[in-house]
Amino acid sequence: MITIVSAPSNLGLRPPQPGSVPGTSKAPEALREAGVFRRLMADGAVDGGVVLSGRYVDDDTTRATGHVRNEAQMVDHARRLARRIAGVIDDGRAPLVIGGDCSLLLAAGLALRHNAGLVHIDGHTDFRHPGNSDHCASVAGEDLAAAVGRHWPAIADIDGRGPYFSPANTVHIGCRVNDQEVDEVRSHLGLVLTAHQSVEIGMTETARAARAVSGNAGYWLHIDVDVLDPNVMPAVDSPDPGGLDPEQLIELLQGLAPGAIGAQVTVFDPDLDPDGRYAELLTEIIVTGMAHLGRQLER
Known part of the structure; x- marks a missing residue:
């Protein structure tokens, strides 16, 4: 059965405007209000309660070279959220983490201790890292690279436990065909399918x-809601055309959720949803698509 954990973090995102704060930390309560x-x-x-993150700071003018924004707060949050996730799993239940931004993937990797594959459903590959960019700063756009060990050790090797997921057992689904890192990701991971390819072959x-590819021992399921087309889900920080529609995402999740150890839902921004219509849509997707999370692994 499912244990829902709120993780209201925005630490891995760039500020919408200088000095401002991203709204993803409001997502768990917005989705609670919508009925999830x-x-x-x-x-x-x-x-399963709430794991609060530290204060978001727009540190672009003070951050030292070789560090991501909000790094210390993010690592601390990852450790505490990892303990909560691990406790849920030890109780024989499936954690469903309602975030929050994509940097929550660090916590999932720490919790699973190399014992799971990863299915990363996202409108972007999130594979920016120091080897391909001089502009690393926001882990919400770098989480997949960090999860498979291709980032600075401060986030990719917390407590000496990286890489958190084996690249060979990691799958990415949902990026757009023009994603800057898609060719590199294809050369590094076990399977990569763009949103267009997934639609072509079916969910x-x-x-x-x-x-x-992700293995029979179970996998962590990461869902960034920007995998949806912005025509139906514009309440995200980086909307890009060419995404899935709600029915396609529900079908995909119904095929994956039963075999997952746990899952996280990220990057919904209630500040971009003033009348709550997108929270209601996302609620329907989560409830319908994730109802059987972990059922095939129950003991």
């Missing part, structure tokens, strides 16, 4: 292929 918690708990889920086949 109530509807999942009606089917047996439990509320059932996409899920089957992802499960075959």
Whole structure:
């Protein structure tokens, strides 16, 4: 059964404007208000509480070279969220982490201790790293690179435990065909399917292929809601055309969630959803697509 963990972090995102703060930290409570918690708990889920992050600081003018923004706060949050995730798993339940930004993937990697594959569903590859960019700063756009060990050790090797996921058992689904790092990611990971390719082969086949690569021992399921087309989900920090529609994402999640150890949902920004319509849409996607999270692994 599912344990829902709130992780209201915005530490891995750039500020929308100098001196301002991203709104993703409001996502868990916006989704609670839209009914995610109530509807999942009606089917047996439990509320696993909140893991708060440190204060977001726009440190672009003070941050030393070789460090990402909010680095110390992010590492501290990753350690504490990892302990919460690990405790849920030890209790024989499937953690569903409602974030928050994509830097939460660091915590999942620390919690799983190299014992799982990764299915990374995202509208971007999130593979910027010091080897391909001079502008590393925001882990929400660098989380996949960090998760497989291709970033500065401060975030990619926390407590000497990196890489958190084996590249051979890591799958990326959902980037656009013009993603800057897609060719590099294809050369490094076990499977990469753009959103266009997934639509071409169908969501059932996409899920089957992802499960075959990520392994039979279970995998962590990362969902950045910017995998959706901005025509249906504009409430994200980096909307790009060419994404999935809600029915396609639900079908994909229904194919993947039962075999997942746990999952995280990231990058929804309630500041860009003033009337709550996108929170309601995302609630329907989560409840319908993730209802059977971890069911194939229950013991």
